[in-house]
Amino acid sequence: MTRQSIELLHQELSRRSFFKRTLQAAGIGLCWDRFADKLLAQTSTTDPLAVFSAIGNVVVPVDQDPGWATFDPGISDYGLNVFAKQVLLGGNDLVFQGLLGTLQALNDVPPLIGFAPSPFLGMSEALQAQYIGNIISGQFEGYGLQDILFLAAFVGLFSARAVFFSNYPNHLATPGAEFQVRQPSKVKTGWDIIGFKGPVGPDEEKQLRDRYFDVAVLPGMDPNNPYI
């Protein structure tokens, strides 16, 4: 690439659009990868949503908090079809289809390359974590699969973490529910340590209303403020 073409690229593309187009290129690039043609030439029966869900389950929980599976299938559906598609991939359906293909490949590849006897969804959680770790650390470069697997793992990990931790603990809406009620959990978390109890349930809501509704207040502004 000549310096002129780099400068032209810099003028034409913001870094953000460059990132987006890189993802597009990665999706299209699947077609030319030497393993991808064999994988994608067959019709995979793997459900991409199930793979995405399993990736989420690997990284959440990271401790004893309620985990990813607690909120499934809603959280996986939202993470893949809303966050990954709309936020990460800019709503580009072509790239999204490429992502679904990479998720299928991430599941189907281990037996083909001898990493494990079963596909990703059939592995133990420990082996799944090992597999994801190997992908992240670039262990599959020699198989010509690194780009495919990394795209799926990156999007899966990033989306799962972003969606889960931006809505902790239980902000997923239950369809038709009047309000959210936190599912019972006796696990002590940081929220418990500082005394925050999460969204209120019906009983506590009534207690709070009894305590604070129409509580005595002081009217108007602070009369001691000489600066206003």
Next chain:
Amino acid sequence: MADTYDVIICGAGSGGGFLAGEIAANGTVLILDAGPHVGGDPNYGVGSIERRTFSTQINLGTYIADGIYAINTGKAVFSYPTYVDQSNPSTFGLTKEAKVVGGGSFINVGAWIRPRLVDWPDFAAATGVAGWTKDAFEPHFLKAEKILSVHRDTRDNWNPASVLYEQTANAMGTPVFMTASNRFHCIFCGHRNNAGMPCKYDALMSTAITQIPKAIAAGATLVDNAMVVRVEISNGTATGVTYVKDGQTITANARKLVVVSAGAFGTPLILFSSGVNLLNPNVGKYLKAHPGVSVEASLPGGPWNSDRGYQWNCYHYGPIVDGSPMDTLTYASASFPTTAWQASQVGGFGLPYKNIMRQFPQRVGVWIFFLKPNVSGRVIGRVDNPVVQYPMIDTDGVPEPKMLADSTAAVRQAGAILKAMGAAFIDPNPYQPDALLTQQLALRTPGAGLFHAQGTCRAGADPNTSVVDSNCMSHDVKNLMCCDASVIPNAISANTNAIIMAIASRASDFVNSQILNGPSGAAAATQKAGRQ
């Protein structure tokens, strides 16, 4: 044939919503808002079924990328691409603005602070705006405060950290004042720690449950989820508004007035899309905002937060220099409200925050706003491709000097108070050398983003330096008014909610007396009933 109204209001937030409630009895009014109207009768402390359901949804503020430029298509907020660092223009942040009927009054934190005395001469000095004085605005503040039941919580209901902070600061000679609030009937659910969600328990904070129902009862028409495309201007006169609703492009005609009240970002964008910037190049210029930074501390004892709640119980200004306080506003709070609010704003909500809490369960903190930085930004683009530029950091990576000086002094002031309270850990360390502290603040402040955007269609006497006149009417287009934070002539020393409603109240007097030529109150209702 298009519908015709006396007045069309674009944006039903703190400004447009309040104005609608005051003028609807005197004419036919169409209220347009880009966001949803979350309905149901007000049910204080309980909330309507609609608001309770709406405020629990996961994706209220989901940011959806849409090409290079981006505009939020989440349920309740816009996200404007905002550039604050000229030394690294490839980085940008998102500034959220309300996109819901009720606007900022529906999703803000309910802090009600009036301008400082120094703000009024500042306004006149900046633009020559006439009649914008404390005395002239006093009745409008009082009216708004009555409608919103503005009040202060008693210390029994403060979080313990705020009580201790107030006592300590007062003992050290820093006068601390009680924060007034417009969230009467709040039950302190803690739900809104994830700022950006409308109150689902109908605390009395929003025009959505006060002025807008009043306007509808007086006969106004509200159309929600209606994205204004442009103001129709013919022969120098605003004649209507074109908007998109459910995929259909609709034009409504205005006989007497078009009010643009879409916020400090939305209003100039609508004017850009309408071509008003070709008549007045000041549209979108003079953006003022309040950068901010937090100071966190670990305080033995406690617990310092109340069990729930989202409280800004007290505040003070910066250190007093030459008899006047510096241009900073510091809110004290306990660990949870401060940190969660900061975290939700900067996107750090979740595991990192939980880990911090595990590490420092006894945290207190303050949030500091820098009220009058010597920097102006601008809004450019159009309704469908907005961009906000606010050059906090110059091309050499150096922060704006006054902002940096103010923030350093304020952090040292708050740090001294926190230390006197017994804090074992303060971050950023207020006692480090100037060079290190300023370096830290230069990194943190831009990351926190912009707050209280204002001034993008500022009011003034001279069309060469302002967009609207002292009555908020456009200098250049007849029958066109702006009524929101965009008309604030210069940076104010307070959250913008209170002054927006006072501006709307003042504007409503002008509209009722000069444009609709109608009486107000009961007489107007009687007259309207007679017409029908």
